[in-house]
Amino acid sequence: MKQDIINKVSSILNVDKDLVKVEYPKDRSFGDFAVPCFPFAKELHKSPMDIANLLNEQLDYDTNVVNGFLNIKMDKKAITKNLITKIIEEKDNYGTNEYGKGKNIVVEYSSPNIAKPFGMGHLRSTVIGQALYNISKKCGFNVSSINYLGDYGTQFGKLLYAYTTWGNKDLNGGSIIDELKRVYVKFHEEAEKNPELDEEGRKWFKRLEDNDEEALKYWNWFKDESLKEFQKTYDLLSINRFDELSGESVYKDKMQPVIDEMEEKNLLSISEGATIIDLGDMTPALIKRSDGASLYITRDIAALYDRKKRYNFDEILYVVGNEQSLHFEQVKRIVDKMGYDYSDQIKHIGFGMLLQGGKKMSTRHGKSVILKDVLDEAIELAKTYIKEKNPNLENIDEVSKKIGVGAVIFNDLKNYRINDIEFNLEDTLRFEGNTGPYLQYTYARICSLLNNKQNIEVSYDNIDINEDKWNLVWTLSKYEEVIISAKESNDPSLIAKYLLDLASDFNKFYAHEKIIDNDINYTEFKLKLSEAVSIVIKDGLGLLNIGVIKQM
RNA sequence: GUCUCCGUAGCUCAGCUGGAUAGAGCAUACGCCUUCUAAGCGUACGGUCGAGUGUUCGAAUCACUCCGGGGACACCA
Numbered sequence: 272m273k274q275d276i277i278n279k280v281s282s283i284l285n286v287d288k289d290l291v292k293v294e295y296p297k298d299r300s301f302g303d304f305a306v307p308c309f310p311f312a313k314e315l316h317k318s319p320m321d322i323a324n325l326l327n328e329q330l331d332y333d334t335n336v337v338n339g340f341l342n343i344k345m346d347k348k349a350i351t352k353n354l355i356t357k358i359i360e361e362k363d364n365y366g367t368n369e370y371g372k373g374k375n376i377v378v379e380y381s382s383p384n385i386a387k388p389f390g391m392g393h394l395r396s397t398v399i400g401q402a403l404y405n406i407s408k409k410c411g412f413n414v415s416s417i418n419y420l421g422d423y424g425t426q427f428g429k430l431l432y433a434y435t436t437w438g439n440k441d442l443n444g445g446s447i448i449d450e451l452k453r454v455y456v457k458f459h460e461e462a463e464k465n466p467e468l469d470e471e472g473r474k475w476f477k478r479l480e481d482n483d484e485e486a487l488k489y490w491n492w493f494k495d496e497s498l499k500e501f502q503k504t505y506d507l508l509s510i511n512r513f514d515e516l517s518g519e520s521v522y523k524d525k526m527q528p529v530i531d532e533m534e535e536k537n538l539l540s541i542s543e544g545a546t547i548i549d550l551g552d553m554t555p556a557l558i559k560r561s562d563g564a565s566l567y568i569t570r571d572i573a574a575l576y577d578r579k580k581r582y583n584f585d586e587i588l589y590v591v592g593n594e595q596s597l598h599f600e601q602v603k604r605i606v607d608k609m610g611y612d613y614s615d616q617i618k619h620i621g622f623g624m625l626l627q628g629g630k631k632m633s634t635r636h637g638k639s640v641i642l643k644d645v646l647d648e649a650i651e652l653a654k655t656y657i658k659e660k661n662p663n664l665e666n667i668d669e670v671s672k673k674i675g676v677g678a679v680i681f682n683d684l685k686n687y688r689i690n691d692i693e694f695n696l697e698d699t700l701r702f703e704g705n706t707g708p709y710l711q712y713t714y715a716r717i718c719s720l721l722n723n724k725q726n727i728e729v730s731y732d733n734i735d736i737n738e739d740k741w742n743l744v745w746t747l748s749k750y751e752e753v754i755i756s757a758k759e760s761n762d763p764s765l766i767a768k769y770l771l772d773l774a775s776d777f778n779k780f781y782a783h784e785k786i787i788d789n790d791i792n793y794t795e796f797k798l799k800l801s802e803a804v805s806i807v808i809k810d811g812l813g814l815l816n817i818g819v820i821k822q823m
Numbered sequence: 824g825u826c827u828c829c830g831u832a833g834c835u836c837a838g839c840u841g842g843a844u845a846g847a848g849c850a851u852a853c854g855c856c857u858u859c860u861a862a863g864c865g866u867a868c869g870g871u872c873g874a875g876u877g878u879u880c881g882a883a884u885c886a887c888u889c890c891g892g893g894g895a896c897a898c899c900a
Contacts, residue, residue: 421900557898567900593895698849
């Protein structure tokens with residue numbers, strides 16, 4: 272529709288198509304589309320008003336002119352009919368598009384550290400990454416997800432030392448993860464008094480690098496137990512699987528060729544005993560420590576090579592916190608320096624921190640907030656609330672899970688991802704206003720209405736599309752556009768905001784008029800409109816990895 | 824110090840590829856269920872869009888400077 276307007280306007284005025292902008296009017300009563308006529312004034316040597324009036328006369332749309340804006344009104348009935356038919360026919364496929372057809376995309380996200388609790392610090396990466404995965408699929412990309420575990424590095428040397436020195440072999444029913452956490456904290460306390468312990472940690476890490484049997488045995492065990500533990504959290508978040516479960520350790524034998532290549536291309540130099548790449552105005556990248564051990568960035572480049580080879584990606588998304596932006600700038604710069612042309616396919620999808628009372632949710636001193644605990648608490652709170660509201664609800668456990676977890680996910684995804692988020696469980700589970708439960712509630716309301724649907728053909732002859740309904744149809748029609756914008760900016764919050772708008776439009780419609788009345792045809796029309804809304808809410812929440820409930 | 828992100832209503836945030844009167848939710852005060860789920864809808868209250876300069880027909884939006892806050896900045900990841 273937009274393109275149509277652009278073509279017509281540019282041909283009437285004989286101006287370049289790029290100059291024609293089609294916007295949405297501030298006030299919907301003006302019209303459905305607006306074309307500001309100011310940009311043409313210079314070129315045509317006429318006043319914006321004159322130009323607008325000219326268009327007003329010549330365009331075969333229902334138009335009007337206000338303040339130099341040409342407003343265009345669409346044929347409400349025809350659009351409504353077509354759209355509702357389309358949505359009900361396409362169901363889950365409504366909004367599916369070919370924006371990314373034929374392109375490969377890799378999303379790396381979640382990436383918890385083994386031998387550590389799955390903390391709130393990884394919530395954002397997990398939910399943003401999963402949403403981007405879903406959104407990319409909807410846009411026709413061939414998507415692969417990678418969970419790149421933090422399973423390597425000096426801290427595992429420290430952990431191995433700590434566990435072999437102080438660890439209890441008898442767990443008394445407690446979890447090994449808790450025990451590891453305990454000894455890791457102890458290590459840091461002891462290391463403050465006795466710096467030589469750091470050296471012990473390094474030695475253990477070296478043993479791990481050298482494939483020492485004992486070190487590997489413990490390390491594998493930590494890893495297996497961690498994955499079992501993580502799976503409980505993923506189950507709660509309805510994340511069934513990753514296409515690839517990987518980790519930094521996978522690349523421990525693949526770094527040398529990369530370093531050799533850097534050497535060959537004359538990029539390496541020695542500074543203060545360490546091997547670095549000079550990046551000009553950027554902080555130099557450390558490739559090898561002065562003791563020869565590998566570093567994060569070297570592993571990341573090896574991983575990047577490997578993924579380029581295996582997936583031949585057109586785009587790779589790293590869903591990692593804002594604080595690592597320098598790291599990814601360095602990675603890109605190195606790729607350029609190595610003479611490869613795909614550095615602009617590497618995208619760091621940064622996000623802000625979770626704050627509590629304006630301060631970072633602390634992970635130090637063993638005080639990390641465990642994600643699963645928060646989710647469990649959210650589910651409990653949801654359950655308490657539901658019992659109050661609807662004591663006779665049948666599948667209360669399933670409903671509380673979807674609502675509690677959905678609320679936490681939605682809270683994370685509703686805002687611009689770069690910004691920090693103030694995390695407060697009470698606010699998150701406040702079931703009013705701009706929240707996940709508000710959307711789920713809207714969906715449930717519609718489901719209950721739909722029991723009255725008769726599945727008959729609607730005649731649009733005598734149907735009046737009032738403001739409430741037209742707003743609703745209009746919002747529904749923008750779904751695909753919103754999904755594509757969300758992909759372009761790699762920001763799921765666009766979907767979240769859109770769904771809030773849609774639900775708000777629906778709830779106004781619902782509050783202002785009775786949907787089921789004596790006019791069978793009109794009732795059926797309103798039910799079909801409602802059904803279309805429910806399809807989009809369900810699908811949109813699905814993109815955010817949030818479930819819906821038919822009754823709550 | 825350098826780089827970077829952020830600063831909009833009492834609070835949490837939208838709006839930022841320049842466009843018409845700056846919007847939601849929460850909080851506060853009212854109002855709306857004998858009929859479809861009140862987890863809803865509505866009314867009122869609430870703003871020097873951090874400050875300034877510039878570009879423009881037009882700036883919350885772009886540029887520059889300053890102020891304030893967060894983050895990163897060599898052997899962690």
